[in-house]
Amino acid sequence: MTWPLETPNEQVRFVVLDSETTGLDPRKDRIVTIGAVAVVNHEILLDDSFEAMVKVAYNSSAVTVHGVTREESLAGLEEPDALQQFLAYLGxxxxxxxxxxxxxETFNAGYERQFGFRMQNLSLDTMDLTLHLERDGAFAGREAIRQFSLDGLCALFDITPHDRHTAAGDAFMTALVFQRLLRLAARHGRxxxxxxxxxxxP
Known part of the structure; x- marks a missing residue:
């Protein structure tokens, strides 16, 4: 990690990431698609984004559930190439x-499998940040947060979901949520x- 924890939020390059996978077991399942977009100084940088489809030669039902055809998946990048390209983008x-x-954890399983290392980057969960801000009083006057899905946070911030359940679409929706969270965080000392x-x- 090259960003000291005392770095002001406005100076950090955040990379909002989403991936679709063949299942929920990081050690066994594989990445199907990757979507990412950078946020710097509260701005979503569409020209600083990443998208990739990863070749998955098996488990076709788990691939097609994400709207990816078997033919599209077979035409994707080999896992080592996709992981290398993403790491170069992530920096x-x-x-x-x-x-x-x-x-x-799914990415780290891939990096360990292919290259023998894990990512060293700091990660930040938008749900954790939302719950911190709720505890800080950022949502005073509203009902307690009960929906912990991305759709729930979109509803909380009056964001109309678009292109949901694709990696690139979900990364962009999460970036919109993160923008709102950054503004609230600034007002509450974070x-x-x-x-x-x-x-x-908890």
């Missing part, structure tokens, strides 16, 4: 995502990377 960015732990990325403990 030292701070990974952001909704329930991002699953994505990070102005540094360390304060922003604190794990939430």
């Amino acid at each position: 030292d960015g701070v990974i952001v995502g909704h329930h991002i732990g699953h994505d990070v 102005t540094t990377l360390g304060r922003l990325a604190e794990p939430f403990v």
Whole structure:
């Protein structure tokens, strides 16, 4: 990690990540598609984005459930190439995502399998940040947050979901949510990377 925890949020390059996978077991399942977009100084940078389809030669039903045909999947990048390209794009960015732990563990399983290392980047969960801000009083006057899905956060911030359940679409929707969270965080004293990325403990 090259960003000190005292770095102001506006200076950090956040990379909002989403991936579609063949299942929920990071050690066994594989990445189908990757979508990512950078957020710097509260702005979504559409010209700083990444999208890839990964070749999956088996488990076709788990691939097609994401709207990817078997032919499209077979024409995708080999896993080592996709992982290398994503790492080059990611650089030292701070990974952001909704329930991002699953994505990070799935990517790390791939990096360990192909190259023998794990990503060293700091990651930040939008759900953890939302719950911190709720505890800080950012949503005073509203009902307690009960929907923990990305759709639930879109509803919380009056964001109309678009292109849901694709990696690139979900990464963009998460980036829109993250923009709102950054503004609220600034009002509630969470102005540094360390304060922003604190794990939430119920």
